[in-house]
Amino acid sequence: MAEFERSESACVESMRKKSESENKPTLNQDEDSESAEEQPLDIGEHYLVRRSDDSWHPAEIIQSRYNDLERQYEYYVHYEGYNRRLDEWVPRGRIMSSRFNMTESGQKGAVDMKVWKDRPVITDLLGDNSDRKITRNQKRRHDEINHIQKTYAEMDPTTAALEKEHEQITKVKYIDKIQIGRFEIDTWYFSPYPEEYGRQSKLWICEYCLKYMRLEKSYRYHMSECTQRQPVGKEIYRKGTLSVYEVDGKDHKVYCQNLCLLAKLFLDHKTLYFDVEPFLFYILCEVDKQGAHIVGYFSKVGLDF
Template identity: 40%
Template sequence: MSLDKKVVLNASYLVKTKWNKWHEGEICAKRPIEDAQNINVKEYFVHYKGLNRRYDEWITLDKIDFNSYKDPYEDPEVILLKAELDILEKSAETNKNILTRNRMKKRMSHKIARGEMVLNDLRKKARSDTISATLEKEFKEFTKVKFITSVQLGKYIMDTWYFSPYPNAYGKSSNLFVCHICLKYFKSKSTLYKHIMDCNNITPPGCQIYKHNNLALFEVDGEKYKLYSQCLCLLGKLFIDQKTVYYDVDSFLFYLLFEIDHNNEKYQLVGYFSKEKESEDNNNIACIVVFPPFQKKGYGKFLIQISYELSKREHIIGQPEKPLSYLGQKSYQCFWRWKILQILDRYIHENKNNNGESECLINVNDISLETSINREDILSTLDKLNLLNYWLNDSHTVCIPANQIRVIMNDSNLCKKPHIPIYPDCFISTI
């Protein structure tokens, strides 16, 4: 039997990645290749070990090195025990104490036998269709295979990152086509174009709360615009690993950022963030997404600025819902550094008593009230910058080495000004 028919699910192989490098990956699923003349021709979904799931992809047989096969049910501990037994047997040849040798071999054999019994149970469980008892494993199992590999939104075709629970008729398609106006989804381009001709929506739903040049921000109530919000969440989930709602959207507000083409008045969705209407922790963002064609253009930090501006107008001290993703953490830390350093630099210059001094005292609550950033995020940011000489707990006051502020602010890697500033005058008074 040829090797190309012996791909073992859940096994590990060396796989040739899209970067033309070999990397160990686990084969998670298989499916027929769409539009292939032979329905028996399969493609395989691989998860690259040690890499973020966004890099998981469907591959063909020619990308797999079958000589690198690793048994998915072989326990490393049992492998080690077998290796120890081999060493023992070799050394026993020169061991004159036969009784000691036999006792050691018997003990090792019992350990291996117990290990094999455990492995047999694991094999039976792994090969059955039963789902793990834990919710975490249930979620990972449910979302580990990304069926939709690309999605078209407006003029942009985007490679997806993660699984999204679209209904089965759509969720198992390789390609998805989304109306840029109402966000309804289709399996074919022709069906999408036919829908667009009949789509009655001209502008996005909800209230426009901000507009400057070619950027517009809309607030959408999940309860009032339920179908639109659900479609938005399903689309966003293709680019978020966790922390997103799918269908229970009533308790959320969504803030959608659009680029406007003034020539034909078309609205192109750039990204969005959501937040709970009522949050005990004053979370001003539940999840945030900037779609791939618009990343690294400053839109993420722009949405973060918007979230804190809204918190300020609501007279609350805000924070993002935690834990943050890796990309979210980088964006927030960059924003916090810039915002807090701006305040510190201004304070040092305004307070003449501290001019020329090596240290100055800053009240963290004052910074928090001015920026709407909570105290814990302010203190962690200052700590990462090594700007905390000491902290006076009773007065919420920190001691800052003033002479280091200017040095840090001149470091473009540490203090990056947002590429797209917000203009408070551009907020529409309805909010």
């Protein structure tokens, strides 16, 4: 009898421990769930992304990176049908997974990417009830205003091939902003700055000598030491507060290279970066008591007689 009671007690204790074990969450399950949340999204996939104006738009993920300061992944996205100048890095919180896409009615559901791409964007401009016909010039103007990019099918074969090659080389823009003088400016395109500089989200640029830096403290120190207060070269024109300087690429190679790298941040198809010696550069400046502040430039091939 005593033997039976001991056996029954052992059985009850075993069942109690088993029940507690089944109800208790394991650390491995939590760790796996947390690890899954931290996994980056797949490059090349399409998702709905919230733009800066809080509208949702289909976008392709071009690249990903891990932000050590924010301790989260960021994604470089290209918005379908829009110019590449609007590509940007966005945090994970602005991207909806494909299983939770938003329809136009605001409900959760799937979005057909082909239908979205082929939607009649011109009717958005005039309103759904408009019977007015769109002229070719109006369509071109609409595309320019809204940065609608031409498809490869709309280009001739040679242009399409060159565009594809160019896009592969320059498709990811790492530098989001620059600080030049008292202005912080959003950039538009990729520029081939040296690796340790070209991967920064922000560059600091001296507006007088165009030296570029990764850190604000380096920039502050440089500005306290830099004695230059106008472009290199010679002043060839002045009217009021506007002044133009002529800079020879042969005489001031580094300055002109830095100028071209700066310009590439705002020009999609600029190919001149380092071979600056054959060119003359004309720098437009606004002059005040602090110095001559660069506001624009153009270049042309120099003529040797």
